[in-house]
Amino acid sequence: MPDLVPSVEELVSLSKEEARERLEDLREKVREHNYHYYVEKSPRISDRQYDRLFSALQKIEERFPDLMTPDSPTQRVGGEPMEGFESVEHTRRMLSLDATRERPQLERFLSRVKDAAGSGDWRIIAEPKLDGASVELVYEDGTLVRGLTRGNGRVGDDVTPNLKTVGSVPLRLRGDQRPVPSFLSVRGEVMMFKSGFQELNRRLVENGENPFANPRNAAAGALQQLDPSISADRPLEFLAYEILRIEDGDLGRDSEVVKALTDWGFAVPDEISTVGELDELLDYHAHWSDNREELDYEIDGVVFKVDDHSLRESMGETSHHPRWALAYKFEPRREVTRVEEIAVQVGRTGLLTPVALLRPVEVGGVTVSRASLHNPSELARKDVRRGDKVRVQRAGDVIPEVVERINEPGRKREEPFQMPPVCPSCGTEIVTEGPLARCPNTYGCPAQLKGRIQHFGSPPGLDIDGLGEETVSALVERGYVKQLSDLFKLKKEDLLQLDGWGDKSAENLLGQIERSRKIELQRFLYALGIPEVGEATARDLARHFGTLADLRNASRSQLEEVERVGPKVAEAIHGFFREEHNRKAIDGLLEAGLEITEEEGARGEAFEGLRFVFTGALDSMSRDQAQELVESLGGRATSSVSSRTDYVVIGEDPGSKAEKAREEDLEFLDEEGFLKMLRDAGALE
Ligand code: IVH
Numbered sequence: 203m204p205d206l207v208p209s210v211e212e213l214v215s216l217s218k219e220e221a222r223e224r225l226e227d228l229r230e231k232v233r234e235h236n237y238h239y240y241v242e243k244s245p246r247i248s249d250r251q252y253d254r255l256f257s258a259l260q261k262i263e264e265r266f267p268d269l270m271t272p273d274s275p276t277q278r279v280g281g282e283p284m285e286g287f288e289s290v291e292h293t294r295r296m297l298s299l300d301a302t303r304e305r306p307q308l309e310r311f312l313s314r315v316k317d318a319a320g321s322g323d324w325r326i327i328a329e330p331k332l333d334g335a336s337v338e339l340v341y342e343d344g345t346l347v348r349g350l351t352r353g354n355g356r357v358g359d360d361v362t363p364n365l366k367t368v369g370s371v372p373l374r375l376r377g378d379q380r381p382v383p384s385f386l387s388v389r390g391e392v393m394m395f396k397s398g399f400q401e402l403n404r405r406l407v408e409n410g411e412n413p414f415a416n417p418r419n420a421a422a423g424a425l426q427q428l429d430p431s432i433s434a435d436r437p438l439e440f441l442a443y444e445i446l447r448i449e450d451g452d453l454g455r456d457s458e459v460v461k462a463l464t465d466w467g468f469a470v471p472d473e474i475s476t477v478g479e480l481d482e483l484l485d486y487h488a489h490w491s492d493n494r495e496e497l498d499y500e501i502d503g504v505v506f507k508v509d510d511h512s513l514r515e516s517m518g519e520t521s522h523h524p525r526w527a528l529a530y531k532f533e534p535r536r537e538v539t540r541v542e543e544i545a546v547q548v549g550r551t552g553l554l555t556p557v558a559l560l561r562p563v564e565v566g567g568v569t570v571s572r573a574s575l576h577n578p579s580e581l582a583r584k585d586v587r588r589g590d591k592v593r594v595q596r597a598g599d600v601i602p603e604v605v606e607r608i609n610e611p612g613r614k615r616e617e618p619f620q621m622p623p624v625c626p627s628c629g630t631e632i633v634t635e636g637p638l639a640r641c642p643n644t645y646g647c648p649a650q651l652k653g654r655i656q657h658f659g660s661p662p663g664l665d666i667d668g669l670g671e672e673t674v675s676a677l678v679e680r681g682y683v684k685q686l687s688d689l690f691k692l693k694k695e696d697l698l699q700l701d702g703w704g705d706k707s708a709e710n711l712l713g714q715i716e717r718s719r720k721i722e723l724q725r726f727l728y729a730l731g732i733p734e735v736g737e738a739t740a741r742d743l744a745r746h747f748g749t750l751a752d753l754r755n756a757s758r759s760q761l762e763e764v765e766r767v768g769p770k771v772a773e774a775i776h777g778f779f780r781e782e783h784n785r786k787a788i789d790g791l792l793e794a795g796l797e798i799t800e801e802e803g804a805r806g807e808a809f810e811g812l813r814f815v816f817t818g819a820l821d822s823m824s825r826d827q828a829q830e831l832v833e834s835l836g837g838r839a840t841s842s843v844s845s846r847t848d849y850v851v852i853g854e855d856p857g858s859k860a861e862k863a864r865e866e867d868l869e870f871l872d873e874e875g876f877l878k879m880l881r882d883a884g885a886l887e
Contacts, residue, residue, distance in 0.1 A: 207258045213265050221266045228259040232275040240369030241469045273345045273373040283429040287359035293387040293447045296355045301529035311528040318517045327456045328486040329474045331503040334393030335422040344375040344382035354875030367434035372467040379465035385449040390442035394421040395498045398437025442468035456509045491532045503531035536595040539563035544619045548627045550653030554639040556581045565596045573602040578621045579637035588616045645686045645787040663729030664718040668711045676700045687790035720797045734774040738833035754779045808883035809837030818853030851876045
């Protein structure tokens with residue numbers, strides 16, 4: 203290849219006309235090679251040759267800034283960090299998919315399709331259900347003008363700069379195979395391929411950062427970055443699967459859509475196939491359920507869609523999903539292995555979890571050597587003993603669990619497993635709470651101490667800046683902090699012993715601790731990490747009782763008088779304050795100089811007067827956390843839908859509340875929409 207990168211002299215002598223021509227040529231070349239590399243996955247030139255083309259393009263654009271175009275390949279990683287995301291309406295509602303694991307539901311789907319088709323054509327397109335984040339890309343005259351997250355389906359976040367960094371998102375549609383439409387809106391999935399994901403996590407761990415739990419979170423998280431250079435650094439991919447809107451109507455059938463998308467330069471899943479009768483649908487599902495590990499991306503099921511668009515039209519849609527498509531999900535991955543040992547783990551809140559240590563077994567590409575048995579009563583119910591054969595499962599990204607014991611008639615079994623009478627971490631006698639077992643040595647048990655301290659110093663608690671995971675670990679491991687009150691006895695000399703600590707950092711932390719000595723009751727209550735007591739309950743308790751002494755001595759029924767405190771929560775609080783270890787720890791703190799003040803903390807008012815109902819599971823947080831967040835912002839989280847409900851937040855597998863809400867025509871939010879509201883209110887980053 204001739205030397206493409208112009209020298210300084212050349213640049214200076216280049217006329218604007220010449221530059222324009224060179225730019226056009228260079229852009230076309232870079233685009234073409236991008237396509238071979240990112241979409242076809244088969245580069246035709248070396249990285250070095252590509253870099254030369256690219257930097258030639260960059261140099262000339264720098265010399266003639268007014269010749270820059272927004273769809274130039276150099277504009278993928280351009281933008282400045284954004285202030286926030288703008289909410290923009292989708293060109294068409296981005297509906298969800300109806301999903302099932304039950305064969306009868308699949309059969310009903312198929313017969314509805316046939317009924318609707320009558321004597322007409324009812325071919326079905328089968329494709330993988332991609333496990334990423336759904337987005338809309340909008341093209342005007344072939345140029346990418348906008349990219350939105352799905353949001354609540356009606357409006358999404360404008361994340362165009364982030365999407366531009368994705369190599370397989372065309373900045374400009376190809377027009378060599380078929381004409382480029384004047385308007386095109388495409389729906390597809392932004393994903394992280396498994397290989398890229400592993401590489402990214404390896405890098406994160408190397409740099410001492412936390413790895414991502416799974417490719418979906420990593421991909422969705424990357425889209426939500428305000429700084430596009432972060433998205434650019436993440437190995438994102440885009441696969442297209444639907445046209446949301448196109449000028450001049452419609453392409454008639456889905457098979458034609460897939461072909462058109464490919465012609466315009468999109469990557470589409472390779473595994474798309476046409477099916478018809480039930481056995482073909484089942485075969486397709488079984489095939490990918492068995493072979494999903496072959497793919498370089500995560501899929502969690504397959505999707506069946508009516509091919510013919512006029513048939514789609516006649517089948518219609520609900521407010522949630524089209525009636526012409528069904529996701530048929532995979533069963534969680536399961537394997538059989540043997541239990542080598544049963545161990546008991548003490549969690550950060552003192553709960554004892556029995557864990558089966560397994561003969562290592564590969565479950566869907568991941569080697570599993572331990573699986574949760576949840577709690578003593580589950581363990582007893584499943585009657586799992588050392589040496590038993592068990593079935594383990596890994597569903598999505600959750601911790602592997604033992605599903606069941608496999609009976610082996612005639613085999614001599616070990617004795618039933620006994621939970622230890624004392625905590626394996628600190629030797630304190632265990633207390634049982636219904637099906638659960640807990641170590642009551644809340645602030646003295648080494649297994650709990652680090653987590654407790656971190657919680658104690660977290661922003662809703664004492665808000666001690668500088669008490670992060672690493673510092674806490676060092677303080678506990680060096681023996682400077684053996685119980686909570688030791689925090690208030692720390693000396694500068696102690697801190698200077700820690701790796702990397704100097705005068706300034708030591709003084710900062712001590713200053714922070716000093717500042718937190720005076721603390722409002724509600725924050726103190728939160729900081730203690732009493733079971734069942736989050737920010738909202740801590741506030742209610744503080745308001746109701748006013749002083750720590752009154753709360754400490756309250757009976758169960760007095761506790762139940764507090765708004766939103768039911769028998770279970772009352773029991774937990776009561777139990778907490780009856781426990782000797784906890785009473786001592788609190789006294790210790792007061793003796794060390796902690797002082798509880800009356801002052802009311804400043805509270806968010808952003809959700810003042812708004813009522814939320816949650817149905818279905820959220821990915822990013824538990825239902826409780828979501829409700830606490832709402833309440834901490836001044837809103838109410840109620841459990842049933844009524845005409846006074848302002849928002850219904852719909853998670854995965856929503857229950858009947860969603861139906862009811864639909865009938866009442868209430869405002870819906872999906873998880874992303876809810877997170878957006880929280881972010882807007884400043885409750886989330
Ligand atoms: S079609 C309304 N096709 O799964 C029909 N969606 O769990 C439009 N998804 O939000 C969607 N793979 O984003 C379609 N092959 C596929 C898909 C797919 C994954 C996503 C989609 C939806 C989610 C539902």
